[in-house]
Amino acid sequence: MSKISMQSSSSSSSTPNTSGSSLSVSMLKFSSCPECGKIFRGDYHKYNLKKHLTIHAGLRPYTCPICNMSFNQKVSMKRHYASVHKTVEQIKFDQHTGC
Structure with missing residues (x-):
């Protein structure tokens, strides 16, 4: 580099x-x-x-632990995780528990 x-x-x-x-x-x-x-x-x-x-x-040092999508800033990765994966995890949890 x-x-x-x-x-x-x-x-x-x-x-x-x-x-x-x-x-x-x-x-x-x-x-x-x-x-x-x-x-x-x-x-x-x-x-x-x-x-x-x-x-x-072209540096993208932050990687989503779920889908491996990469980001150049940590805040972008956190926003992605919260908006995409937290919602999916909550839906799966609700379906599993019946709530």
């Missing part, structure tokens, strides 16, 4: 916007994806960019 570089920028001071109020420092921090240009802002910009880069790298 090749290393993908990240572009980022940050500022340590507040900058006034057109309305006279100042922008927070966390909104001035950003990273942009070198593959597609998507911009990530805020306190977790580097973390969110790192998660995003798994899409371009």
Whole structure:
């Protein structure tokens, strides 16, 4: 796997916007994806960019324990499991118990 570089920028001071109020420092921090240009802002910009880069790298490290479908983010696998398999398991349980 090749290393993908990240572009980022940050500022340590507040900058006034057109309305006279100042922008927070966390909104001035950003990273942009070198593959597609998507911009990530805020306190977790580097973390969110790192998660995003798994899409371009084709990484899908999370696998459903029931059907082996793979996902690039754990939250996506959990959502799949809850919406597809929990319902099926509950129906099977209800049919088995007669409830």
